[in-house]
Amino acid sequence: MKKVNFNINRIWGFLKNIILICFIIQLFNNTVWCQQDTSEQKVDFNKKYIASYWHDTKKIVASPIKWRAKEWSIFAGILGASVVTYVYDKEIYDFFQRNKSETTEIVSKYVIEPWGSGLYSIPLLGIIYLSAGKNNHHKNVALTGLKAFLLSGGAAVLTKHIFHRHRPSDNEPPDPYMWQGPYPFTMDYTSFPSGHTTTAFAVASVLAQGYKDKLWVGITSYSIATLVGLSRLHDGKHWATDVIAGAALGTAIGITLSRINFAKNNKLDLGPTAMMGGYGIRFAYRLD
Numbered sequence: 001m002k003k004v005n006f007n008i009n010r011i012w013g014f015l016k017n018i019i020l021i022c023f024i025i026q027l028f029n030n031t032v033w034c035q036q037d038t039s040e041q042k043v044d045f046n047k048k049y050i051a052s053y054w055h056d057t058k059k060i061v062a063s064p065i066k067w068r069a070k071e072w073s074i075f076a077g078i079l080g081a082s083v084v085t086y087v088y089d090k091e092i093y094d095f096f097q098r099n100k101s102e103t104t105e106i107v108s109k110y111v112i113e114p115w116g117s118g119l120y121s122i123p124l125l126g127i128i129y130l131s132a133g134k135n136n137h138h139k140n141v142a143l144t145g146l147k148a149f150l151l152s153g154g155a156a157v158l159t160k161h162i163f164h165r166h167r168p169s170d171n172e173p174p175d176p177y178m179w180q181g182p183y184p185f186t187m188d189y190t191s192f193p194s195g196h197t198t199t200a201f202a203v204a205s206v207l208a209q210g211y212k213d214k215l216w217v218g219i220t221s222y223s224i225a226t227l228v229g230l231s232r233l234h235d236g237k238h239w240a241t242d243v244i245a246g247a248a249l250g251t252a253i254g255i256t257l258s259r260i261n262f263a264k265n266n267k268l269d270l271g272p273t274a275m276m277g278g279y280g281i282r283f284a285y286r287l288d
Contacts, residue, residue: 089176089239096233108231116196116228121203141210144261145203152202152253156195165192176239194238197246200228205254
């Protein structure tokens with residue numbers, strides 16, 4: 001059995017970084033726990049919509065931090081999963097690189113990766129918007145999805161330039177324990193978190209929340225987002241902990257924006273959740 005070299009200083013350094021990212025995630029996620037009685041008004045791509053970016057961002061960032069047992073369990077779960085994964089980042093990277101093939105490279109490049117870069121997801125949101133007609137909810141989903149893509153992308157970029165983690169390709173041999181942050185005045189070393197994964201999960205969360213009555217939408221959206229994260233490992237662009245952080249950050253932003261912008265008119269609730277022993281998908285049906 002291969003021995004893993006545990007370096008206490010490296011683990012502690014990562015813990016300080018991951019605590020900060022979990023704090024950012026929780027800050028974005030606070031409004032998720034609050035019941036919001038909102039009514040869906042007429043939405044369109046106009047000045048009011050553009051202004052909503054600033055207003056929604058302020059609502060998210062200014063949300064008071066009032067952690068309860070549920071929030072602490074999610075924080076502990078993300079932290080624990082990240083620490084364990086961090087120890088095995090190099091092994092996970094090597095596994096994906098050993099199992100690459102010409103076929104998987106083609107699938108990753110042309111089928112999966114574009115969902116994270118926006119090449120496929122943005123046109124999909126555009127199709128939803130243009131085909132909505134007089135259906136205001138479809139327009140709202142499309143515009144909220146676009147907002148989630150842009151805001152989550154911005155949050156990922158900001159976080160990258162706080163931590164400045166080395167990508168696998170930045171060192172030979174690849175070293176998952178190289179961090180240069182915080183140091184904002186450089187464009188180098190932008191591995192943590194995965195931006196593709198962040199935006200993919202943000203859009204997936206909006207689609208899942210916007211179409212709670214269509215179970216297949218949520219399952220498909222989260223499945224594609226998961227494949228995007230795996231493709232970043234396959235392509236050697238990120239470490240596994242980058243993907244976990246991106247998925248958590250994107251999901252928090254997507255769900256929070258959905259709670260702000262969508263009326264609670266769907267009875268079926270689908271989304272990721274923490275549970276004893278790990279994570280899963282939550283299914284809930286409202287009877288009233």
